[in-house]
Amino acid sequence: SVPLDDFPLYQPFTAFPDNLAEAQRPRLAALGKEVLEEKVLPAFQQFKAFFADEYIPKASEEISASKRYPDxxxxxxxxxxxxxxxxxxxxxxxxxxxxxxxxxxxxxxxxxxxxxxxxxxxxxxxxxxxxxxxxxxxxxxxxxxxxxxxxxxxxxxxxxxxxxxxxxxxxxxxxxxxxxxxxxxxxxxxxxxxxxxxxxxxxxxxxxxxxxxxxxxxxxxxxxxxxxxxxxxxxxxxxxxxxxxxxxxxxxxxxxxxxxxxxxxxxxxxxxxxxxxxxxxxxxxxxxxxxxxxxxxxxxxxxxxxxxxxxxxxxxxxxxxxxxxxxxxxxxxxxxxxxIGQMKIRELRTRAEEELGERFDLRAFHDLVLSAGAIPLDILTRRVENWIAQQKKS
Structure with missing residues (x-):
């Protein structure tokens, strides 16, 4: 149980933005308090009761995914x-x-x-x-x-x-x-x-x-x-x-x-x-x-x-x-x-350092790794391998 004044969803009703007219603030604060007390907090309490009284008592005691689920x-x-x-x-x-x-x-x-x-x-x-x-x-x-x-x-x-x-x-x-x-x-x-x-x-x-x-x-x-x-x-x-x-x-x-x-x-x-x-x-x-x-x-x-x-x-x-x-x-x-992700990035860097020797540019390697955003590791591997091949030709 959390006092309403400490409830995060109530905070916007206690500190309105400057561009909101003073005359509107008391009405909105009262409306927010009413909705939170009559609808939102009871819903949270019901959700908590569901976990405590229904979900947890019926949860599996088996911790292994291989044994807990079919296949x-x-x-x-x-x-x-x-x-x-x-x-x-x-x-x-x-x-x-x-x-x-x-x-x-x-x-x-x-x-x-x-x-x-x-x-x-x-x-x-x-x-x-x-x-x-x-x-x-x-x-x-x-x-x-x-x-x-x-x-x-x-x-x-x-x-x-x-x-x-x-x-x-x-x-x-x-x-x-x-x-x-x-x-x-x-x-x-x-x-x-x-x-x-x-x-x-x-x-x-x-x-x-x-x-x-x-x-x-x-x-x-x-x-x-x-x-x-x-x-x-x-x-x-x-x-x-x-x-x-x-x-x-x-x-x-x-x-x-x-x-x-x-x-x-x-x-x-x-x-x-x-x-x-x-x-x-x-x-x-x-x-x-x-x-x-x-x-x-x-x-x-x-x-x-x-x-x-x-x-x-x-x-x-x-x-x-x-x-x-x-x-x-x-x-x-x-x-x-x-x-696994860290080791793959380190492995690719080591491979590039070994294959390129003095031509290896750490800044260019990092730029390449990040240049496509987050991607699967197999795609990252192909991108680095292609980059190494291009660097060898240049």
Missing amino acids: GEAFYAYRIKRFTTTTLSAREIHDIGLREVARIRKRMDAIIEQTGFEGSFQEFVHFLRTDPRFYYTRPEDLLVGYRDICKRMDAELPKLFGKLPRAPYGVRAVPAFAAAQATTAYYNRPSADGTQPGWFYANTYDLKSRPKYEMEALSFHEAVPGHHLQIALQMELEDVPKFRTMASYTAFVEGWGLYAESLGKEVGFYRDPYSEFGALSYEMWRALRLVVDTGIHAFGWSRQQAIDFMLENSALTRKNVENEVDRYIAWPGQALAYK
Whole structure:
């Protein structure tokens, strides 16, 4: 139950735009209050009661998509294909995930040793979670920190890209009414008519769960060179059907976001070991998804087995891990897209570097990857292969 004054849908009736006549405001406010109290809030309460009293009691206790649905194995294979835009099997993705977890864990252990910390992996994670030096105490300081990171990355973008979007972006706090349930950060694209910038929303609620050492990686993923740069460029594409400017393929969009996190290292970020550990923690999180999602939906893992595996290999809190695992159970295959997309972009870059040698131009490569907007990974592969062939001829 939410007091009407705190209900988001009531807020427009408490702060009218300047161009609305004063004489009309009391009538509209009263009408809005009446409709919300008599129709909207009761409908929300009925919806909540339906979930509590009817839906949840009848929901399946089987967590594996392969076992929960008729032709479940075929269903999960389709989900993999849909979200990754590849023909990889569950076994192939599971094994890729295990290799990536081992590789990233080795790098994380090396950084722990570099800091001089004496103790286990989990003891180091506990140290990071509890030492006050890693956390802001004022919301405005967190926002200033994010804005500083973004401003410094803005200055480095010409080293990485030949073409940048016209649309600006800003950093603002997640709205108070949503902060308690919202993720750490997210991005909203610019308006289609160009009147609104893109927004990187940072959550300032519960500051003790918003460590400084994750801020660089998070900024690069959500703002630039991640989601804002990629999505704004796509929205500004010319000579393509309108739907192409809005198309979204999770493997491409989130794969680019994760790849963008790694670009910080190439232009002078992650200078202290804790920030680098934070970046690796984010990459580990996405690698764990490959193992856990396929483990649950193809190989019979229990919820507890998935939770334990993630806790053993990540810096995520137990609550975050439980929420993540429940997400994978409810949304089979979606979480695979991030790491699979990132690895494909990195693989294509490595191939281009090896085949072109000194002729490889990183800025031109990035421009090519983003020049068609979000596309399936097999189409991206063909575009890069054609580009490599053209570069060899020139």
